[in-house]
Amino acid sequence: MRMYDLILKKRNRLELTAEEINFFIKGYTNGEIPDYQASALLMAVYFCGLSARETADLTEAMVDSGERADLSAIPGIKVDKHSTGGVGDKTTLVLVPLVAAAGVPVAKMSGRGLGHTGGTVDKLESIPGFRTDLDKTAFIEQVRQVGAAVVAQTGHLAPADKKLYALRDVTATVDSIPLIASSIMSKKIACGADAIVLDVKTGGGAFMRDPDQAFALAEAMVEIGRRADRRTVALVTDMNQPLGYAVGNALEVAEAIDTLRGRGPADLVELCLALGSQVLLLAGVVQGVAEGREKLAGLLQEGAALDMFEKIIVAQGGEQRVLYDSSVLPAAACREEIISSAGGYVQAIRAEKIGQAAMLLGAGRETKESLIDPAVGVVLRKKAGERVERGEVLAVLHVNGRERLPAARESIFSAFTVNDEPFSPAPLIYSVVSRQKRA
Numbered sequence: 462m463r464m465y466d467l468i469l470k471k472r473n474r475l476e477l478t479a480e481e482i483n484f485f486i487k488g489y490t491n492g493e494i495p496d497y498q499a500s501a502l503l504m505a506v507y508f509c510g511l512s513a514r515e516t517a518d519l520t521e522a523m524v525d526s527g528e529r530a531d532l533s534a535i536p537g538i539k540v541d542k543h544s545t546g547g548v549g550d551k552t553t554l555v556l557v558p559l560v561a562a563a564g565v566p567v568a569k570m571s572g573r574g575l576g577h578t579g580g581t582v583d584k585l586e587s588i589p590g591f592r593t594d595l596d597k598t599a600f601i602e603q604v605r606q607v608g609a610a611v612v613a614q615t616g617h618l619a620p621a622d623k624k625l626y627a628l629r630d631v632t633a634t635v636d637s638i639p640l641i642a643s644s645i646m647s648k649k650i651a652c653g654a655d656a657i658v659l660d661v662k663t664g665g666g667a668f669m670r671d672p673d674q675a676f677a678l679a680e681a682m683v684e685i686g687r688r689a690d691r692r693t694v695a696l697v698t699d700m701n702q703p704l705g706y707a708v709g710n711a712l713e714v715a716e717a718i719d720t721l722r723g724r725g726p727a728d729l730v731e732l733c734l735a736l737g738s739q740v741l742l743l744a745g746v747v748q749g750v751a752e753g754r755e756k757l758a759g760l761l762q763e764g765a766a767l768d769m770f771e772k773i774i775v776a777q778g779g780e781q782r783v784l785y786d787s788s789v790l791p792a793a794a795c796r797e798e799i800i801s802s803a804g805g806y807v808q809a810i811r812a813e814k815i816g817q818a819a820m821l822l823g824a825g826r827e828t829k830e831s832l833i834d835p836a837v838g839v840v841l842r843k844k845a846g847e848r849v850e851r852g853e854v855l856a857v858l859h860v861n862g863r864e865r866l867p868a869a870r871e872s873i874f875s876a877f878t879v880n881d882e883p884f885s886p887a888p889l890i891y892s893v894v895s896r897q898k899r900a
């Protein structure tokens with residue numbers, strides 16, 4: 462087999478066989494196929510696309526390039542959840558203990574954040590002492606004993622995706638739906654779950670800005686799951702404004718704890734119930750999503766989800782007082798209020814601008830090597846559609862270094878639009894995609 466022939470075939474819009482796709486992934490991962498040929502194939506895929514069968518074969522080949530986590534020692538149906546990333550998205554911090562409290566074992570491998578969307582691992586590590594580097598045995602044992610564990614994902618899972626993603630990044634081939642779908646699903650399948658719930662974000666703060674593109678990505682991933690024998694459901698959800706009020710690692714942990722205490726922001730609670738009820742349904746714990754929502758809402762109200770979070774924190778070496786005393790979390794040296802110069806209704810809080818402000822303050826990573834500051838970030842005081850008076854506080858910045866404060870401040874001002882027109886924000890959940898059907 463020759464790489465040249467694969468490039469030519471795809472350039473001529475013909476389908477690659479599973480053997481050809483395996484040849485490419487194996488050869489590229491072990492260094493036999495050079496970057497220039499892999500780039501040419503990626504560009505041909507970008508323009509000519511991949512069929513559903515080719516996309517599933519590419520995913521499987523990338524899974525086979527590395528280790529597969531073996532979760533078979535954990536009894537029950539293991540369900541994983543993945544978000545394509547959004548500003549203030551602390552859903553995993555709430556969902557993991559919440560669904561574990563409902564009896565679904567959660568063996569969660571999470572990433573660190575890059576850019577304006579923080580990673581779950583970064584957020585959890587803002588809890589003093591919290592360790593995310595458990596070895597395989599300790600990880601599985603904790604899920605068996607406690608019901609849930611969250612660890613940092615290692616590079617041993619789907620290494621082909623890691624190498625290809627870096628190449629796509631410098632060859633303008635990231636935004637191809639089959640390539641994104643196979644990249645995400647290869648990591649999820651390698652993580653070993655039996656079923657997968659996906660949160661595909663759309664809007665200004667998401668990398669899939671256009672809802673139609675987000676639907677297409679959701680459908681492509683559900684189809685990969687179906688072909689790989691993993692029950693998969695995707696929710697397409699709004700990311701025009703940040704989720705909840707807090708953006709920044711420790712600030713988001715505090716908001717997640719409030720949510721587990723039954724006092725969370727309405728949008729965050731709603732998303733957790735919507736995603737969590739799908740997890741319960743796929744795990745076979747409930748018969749329908751309505752039953753799932755009711756069960757989860759009850760667990761939040763009675764404190765069972767908070768108790769489960771406490772067990773996870775203790776098992777992973779974290780300071781458990783964080784649940785009752787937020788001063789345990791790292792705090793920024795000063796706070797600065799952003800004041801509205803106009804009265805009216807909040808028309809927009811552009812999530813990307815809020816995320817950018819948080820990153821300028823040090824909450825996110827600009828490059829993989831950047832160090833993050835767990836204490837800093839932004840806390841909104843208003844959400845889209847709310848009334849605001851002139852002179853009222855729109856948001857509070859939590860600041861440690863002042864050099865980039867003017868730029869962060871500017872970013873927050875440009876995020877908000879306030880005028881006299883009453884305004885209803887976009888729905889939080891656009892659609893549920895399961896077995897190739899939108900609901």
Ligand code: URA
Pocket residue numbers: 626635640641642644645
């Ligand atoms: N996230 C991924 O993991 N892969 C992509 O290709 C894009 C976003």
